[in-house]
Amino acid sequence: MVENLSSHFPPQNARTHEVWGPSAPAFAFALAAYVRHKNAKTVLWAREAWQTEQINPVGFSSYIDPQNLLIAQAASHVDVLATAEEALRSGRVALVIMELSQPIGLTEGRRLQLAAQEGDAMGLCLLPEGMGSNAAQTRWRCSPVFDETAQHRDSTLQRWEIIKNKSGTLRTWTVRWDAQTRRINVVSEAPQR
Amino acid sequence: MRKRAVSMWFPKLPSDRVLRARAMTTATDDRPFAITHHVKNTDRIYCLNQAAQARGLHRGMGFSDARAYCPDLQSQPADVTADARFLQTLARWSKRYCPWVGLDGVDGLMLNIAGSAHLFGGEDAMLADMRHRLARAGLGGRVAAADTRGAAWALTHYGTSLQTKDITTLPIEALRLDAKSAIALQRLGLRSIADLMVLPRATMARRFGTEVVLRLDQALGAQDESITSLHDAPHYGVRITLPDPIGLQADVMEGTKRLLERLCNKLKAHETGARKLQLTLRRVDQGAQQVELRLAAPMHDAARILPLFARGVDAVEAGFGIDQMRLEATQVERLPNVQMSQSGTTQPDGLDDLITRIGNRIGLDNIQRFLPADSHIPERSFRVAVAAYSAPEGPWVTMTPRPLRLFSPEPITGNTSRPPDRFRWRRMSFTTGRATGPERIAPEWWLPDDNWRSGVRDYWRVETREGRRLWLFYTPQDPHWFVQGEFA
Numbered sequence: 001m002v003e004n005l006s007s008h009f010p011p012q013n014a015r016t017h018e019v020w021g022p023s024a025p026a027f028a029f030a031l032a033a034y035v036r037h038k039n040a041k042t043v044l045w046a047r048e049a050w051q052t053e054q055i056n057p058v059g060f061s062s063y064i065d066p067q068n069l070l071i072a073q074a075a076s077h078v079d080v081l082a083t084a085e086e087a088l089r090s091g092r093v094a095l096v097i098m099e100l101s102q103p104i105g106l107t108e109g110r111r112l113q114l115a116a117q118e119g120d121a122m123g124l125c126l127l128p129e130g131m132g133s134n135a136a137q138t139r140w141r142c143s144p145v146f147d148e149t150a151q152h153r154d155s156t157l158q159r160w161e162i163i164k165n166k167s168g169t170l171r172t173w174t175v176r177w178d179a180q181t182r183r184i185n186v187v188s189e190a191p192q193r
Numbered sequence: 194m195r196k197r198a199v200s201m202w203f204p205k206l207p208s209d210r211v212l213r214a215r216a217m218t219t220a221t222d223d224r225p226f227a228i229t230h231h232v233k234n235t236d237r238i239y240c241l242n243q244a245a246q247a248r249g250l251h252r253g254m255g256f257s258d259a260r261a262y263c264p265d266l267q268s269q270p271a272d273v274t275a276d277a278r279f280l281q282t283l284a285r286w287s288k289r290y291c292p293w294v295g296l297d298g299v300d301g302l303m304l305n306i307a308g309s310a311h312l313f314g315g316e317d318a319m320l321a322d323m324r325h326r327l328a329r330a331g332l333g334g335r336v337a338a339a340d341t342r343g344a345a346w347a348l349t350h351y352g353t354s355l356q357t358k359d360i361t362t363l364p365i366e367a368l369r370l371d372a373k374s375a376i377a378l379q380r381l382g383l384r385s386i387a388d389l390m391v392l393p394r395a396t397m398a399r400r401f402g403t404e405v406v407l408r409l410d411q412a413l414g415a416q417d418e419s420i421t422s423l424h425d426a427p428h429y430g431v432r433i434t435l436p437d438p439i440g441l442q443a444d445v446m447e448g449t450k451r452l453l454e455r456l457c458n459k460l461k462a463h464e465t466g467a468r469k470l471q472l473t474l475r476r477v478d479q480g481a482q483q484v485e486l487r488l489a490a491p492m493h494d495a496a497r498i499l500p501l502f503a504r505g506v507d508a509v510e511a512g513f514g515i516d517q518m519r520l521e522a523t524q525v526e527r528l529p530n531v532q533m534s535q536s537g538t539t540q541p542d543g544l545d546d547l548i549t550r551i552g553n554r555i556g557l558d559n560i561q562r563f564l565p566a567d568s569h570i571p572e573r574s575f576r577v578a579v580a581a582y583s584a585p586e587g588p589w590v591t592m593t594p595r596p597l598r599l600f601s602p603e604p605i606t607g608n609t610s611r612p613p614d615r616f617r618w619r620r621m622s623f624t625t626g627r628a629t630g631p632e633r634i635a636p637e638w639w640l641p642d643d644n645w646r647s648g649v650r651d652y653w654r655v656e657t658r659e660g661r662r663l664w665l666f667y668t669p670q671d672p673h674w675f676v677q678g679e680f681a
Contacts, residue, residue, distance in 0.1 A: 022661055025597045026681035042544055049559065052600055056678065057563035057575045059595040066563040067585035071577070072551060073559040083551050092547045144660040144681070146626050154594040155656065156681040177681060 005173050005186050008138075008162055010034040015137035016088075016112045016123030023142035023158045024126045025055065026177065028097050029063035031124060033182045041094035041121075042068050046083045048101060049073040062179040077102045084123060085111055091119035099126045109135030132164070139164035145174060154179075157187065197316070198420065199304040199338045200345035201287070201323070203280075206300045206332075207240040210279045211269050213331035225263050229256045230271040239271045243333070276300075283332075284423050290319060295420040301349070303342055303420045342420060343369065343412030347386075360412060361387040368408040374401055386412070427463050429522035431455045438477045438514020445474065445506050445515065446499070452520040453495040466491025466528030472502065474509055475517040482509050487557045489548035489581040491526040501549050548581055557581050565589050569634050570645070571599060571677065593632060594654065596664045596678030602644070605665070607674040612653045612665055618676050623657040630654060631667070647671040654680065 010031055011017050019027045032043045043064065045055065057066035072087075074080040077100065084096045104112075104125065113135050116123045125136070132139050141163050147155035156177040162170050174187045203209065207228045225245035229236045236256035248263045260266055277299065284302055287294045290313070293305035306319065313319035320336050327334040337348035339360070347360045347367035360367065363386055365378050378401065383389050389397070389409060398406045410416035431452050439445060449472060460467060468491050472484040484505035492498055548560050557579070564576045564586045574595075607613035612628045630653035636645035648670030656662045664678035 022679070023681060029597065029681075053598050054600070056571070056595055056597060056599045057565075058571075058589065058591055059597040059599075059678070059680075061589035061591055062594075065587065066565075066575070066589055067587050069563065070548075070580055071561045071563070072555060073561065074555045075559075079555050083555055086551055086554070087547060090543075090547045090550070092544050144662055146656055146658050146660050154654075154680075155662070158660075158681065 005160075005171075005175065005184065008165075008168065008171065009160075009184065011122075011138045012167075013122050014117050014120050016109070016116050016125065016135070017138045017140070018125045018127055018132045018136040018164075019140040019142060020127045020129045020132070021140075021142040023144050023160075024140075025060075026144075026156065026158060027140060027142045027160065028124055028126060029060045030177060030184055031122075032064045032069070032095055032097070034184075035095045035122060036064055036068055037182070039094050041092065042070055043095045043097065044070050044072060044084075044087045044093045045097045045099070046072040046074060046080045046087070047099040048077065048080055049075055051099065051101070063177070063182065081108050081112070085115045087119075088112065088115035088121045088123055089119045091121060093121055095122045095124065097124045097126065100131070101128060103127075103131035104133045106133055106135055109133030113137070136164065137166050138162055138168075195307055195340075196305055196342075197307045197310065197338060197340065198342045198345040199290075199306050199320070199323075199336060200297065200342070200349040201283075201302040201304070201327075202297075202335045202346075202349040203283075203300050203332055204335070205240055205242060206280065207271055207276050208242050209332045210276060212242065225250070225266045227256070227259060227266055227268045228271045229268050273299075281423075290323065293420060293422050295422055297346065301346075303345070305420050306338070341412060341414045342418045343408065344414070347412060361385065361390065365389065368405070368412055370405060370408055374405055377401065378405070427459065429456060429459060429465075429467070429525055430519065431459075431521075432517065432519035434517045435515070438516045440511040440514045442506060445509065445511070445518070446503065448518045449502055449506065449520065450495065450499050452518060453499055456520055456522060457493045457495040457498070460493035460522065460525065460528075464527065464529050465525045466493045467498070467522035467524070468526050469522070469524035470498070470502075471521050471523050472505070473519040473521070474511075474515045475519070476511065476515055477513045480512065484509060487549070487552060487581075488545070489552060489557065489560075490545040491528045492545070493528060497543075497546060501546065501553070504550070504553055545581075552581065568637065570637060570642075571595065571634075572644075573637075573640075594680065596680045599678045600676075602666070602675035602677045605674045605676055607667075608672045610651070610667060610669065610672075612655050612667075613674065616674070618663070621659070623659055623661065623663075625655050626658040627656045628653050629656075647673070652677075 036043065072083045074083050080098055080100060084098045087093050087096045112123050141161045143159050145157045145159050147157045159172060159174050161172045176185045176187050178185050208226055211228065212226060223244055225248050227241040227245050228239045230239040238250060238252055238254045238256060238259055241250055245266060250259045250263060280296060284294050284296060287302055287304055291304050291306045291309040295303045297303040310316040310319050313322055316338055320338055323336045335349040337345050337352060339345040339348055344360050346369060347363050351363045351367035364384060366375050368386060394406060407416060411418045433448055433452055468488055470486040474482045484502065486501055486505060552560055560580045561577050562580045562583060562585060564578050564583065566573055566576045568574050605616045605618050607616055612625055614625050616623055631651035633649055633651050635649045636642065647668040650666040650668055652664060652666045655665050662680035663676050665674060665676055667674050
């Protein structure tokens with residue numbers, strides 16, 4: 001298996017991407033860390049206000065400094081998309097993360113794509129499984145993996161699969177977040193049980 | 194120019210202010226009332242009305258003593274800022290008599306009525322009008338006119354109603370002396386101003402300092418004393434009236450641009466920035482439409498504000514046309530000029546404009562940022578603040594790993610103090626692979642919180658064989674297990 005995550009992650013800038021699965025927030029924060037490393041712009045996290053699950057700044061401070069993150073609490077699904085489009089187009093933010101609960105259609109997906117191109121920013125949709133739009137550049141499925149070796153107390157072992165890619169191949173990696181270097185480390189595949 | 198000063202003194206300003214605001218109070222003060230303030234650990238009377246004075250109470254008296262003397266005494270705590278605001282209101286009202294009005298201490302006004310008395314039918318008629326209006330407003334004010342500010346002050350504070358011109362028979366204190374000099378003069382037997390006037394000036398200055406001589410000269414007019422006039426607060430509103438009605442969006446934006454330029458020049462001159470703007474578009478049929486713009490940061494840059502209006506103007510229904518436009522900054526904040534430097538200003542990336550644009554759609558209060566908070570309770574270890582009204586804070590410190598997501602505790606089955614080997618959560622079954630813990634967190638007893646009624650919590654980080662890494666807690670005082678968060 002060829003371990004070239006660096007050619008796929010971080011995914012292409014000025015495009016929107018999609019991610020689902022239980023570890024999608026971890027993927028989003030890892031991406032935010034990479035993007036922040038490249039340019040010093042803010043990251044915007046747009047979500048629907050009624051959702052009770054919330055991201056914990058103390059938890060994600062090992063990925064990205066919460067000072068650089070803004071939260072937009074939109075009233076509805078449409079407002080989340082409108083907020084994201086506005087932010088992407090403005091070019092004032094590096095990454096817009098949308099936490100969505102409904103499928104997005106091709107039109108909305110395409111509009112986001114155009115806005116991202118115009119503002120040279122990256123968009124990332126956090127979606128429930130199976131609700132993506134065809135306009136997305138790449139789509140990832142992220143799920144946590146149980147760490148058999150007990151050496152890592154705060155293990156972040158997870159499987160990242162790229163399940164849709166407009167310009168490239170589909171791959172699977174087992175990765176781990178390194179909080180010290182704020183980098184994703186690829187772990188060599190454990191032997192099949 | 195010859196000056197003519199009028200002094201207005203409101204000896205009972207605080208109590209008058211409260212009493213006239215009370216709807217049920219009759220004009221005749223029949224019930225004793227007092228304003229109290231808290232000094233040196235005790236409540237003292239700060240101001241009181243005529244009825245209370247008649248019952249033998251006085252200023253500075255202990256409030257508990259006063260209540261013992263006068264059981265039906267009503268009271269209210271003092272509010273110095275409200276008093277100051279009330280005095281400002283009175284100063285604004287006094288401008289009906291003359292344009293030159295200044296504050297005099299915390300309970301008086303000083304007017305320079307030179308040249309405006311004839312408009313009210315002479316000075317006496319003017320003073321009578323002042324007294325009449327003040328009495329009708331329920332204010333016990335004393336008004337007197339004199340050639341100098343000092344003399345007018347003396348007459349209001351120490352003059353009797355018969356004594357309206359001559360200040361020489363007034364006591365020494367009427368010269369606005371400090372208490373030390375006044376007592377020293379009285380000890381020498383100098384009781385009235387006339388006594389002081391006959392003394393040689395050189396001796397007086399040597400003995401009591403120049404202060405006494407200065408005050409005497411000011412009262413008698415030998416030394417000039419000016420009245421500092423109050424400036425009106427600047428009004429941030431501009432308008433434009435059009436000869437022909439307009440209806441095109443581009444025309445309205447052009448009109449807005451012209452208004453904004455004028456408004457921003459005014460804002461810049463006062464070193465303020467608009468926080469909230471209101472554009473009122475009056476239509477030909479007398480209907481009015483309003484576009485409100487809330488800005489994420491105080492701004493006085495017309496070129497930056499104008500595009501932010503586009504969305505609001507887009508929604509305006511022009512009807513038969515708009516013939517008057519009015520732009521007002523309804524909320525302004527200080528915005529001092531910033532020194533330009535090579536490193537640029539603090540926020541060069543124009544994020545504020547983006548926040549404003551998004552805020553106009555979803556509400557400015559809904560764009561938030563996280564601020565650190567000093568607490569071990571997971572839900573309270575951060576604060577959520579409105580981004581437009583807060584600055585980023587740091588640093589963020591994490592002692593132990595915390596979950597990426599938090600949710601309100603969801604119960605799972607289990608009653609042992611170790612995490613259960615198997616459990617079901619959100620219709621999924623899990624097998625515990627590794628559990629790290631416990632980390633005991635005690636509730637903050639000084640803050641009542643219903644979620645923490647069940648006592649201390651033992652938090653465990655549970656890595657399941659299925660992959661999910663959950664944050665579980667156990668409440669030993671009420672044996673139950675809950676899931677509260679999920680790690681990466």
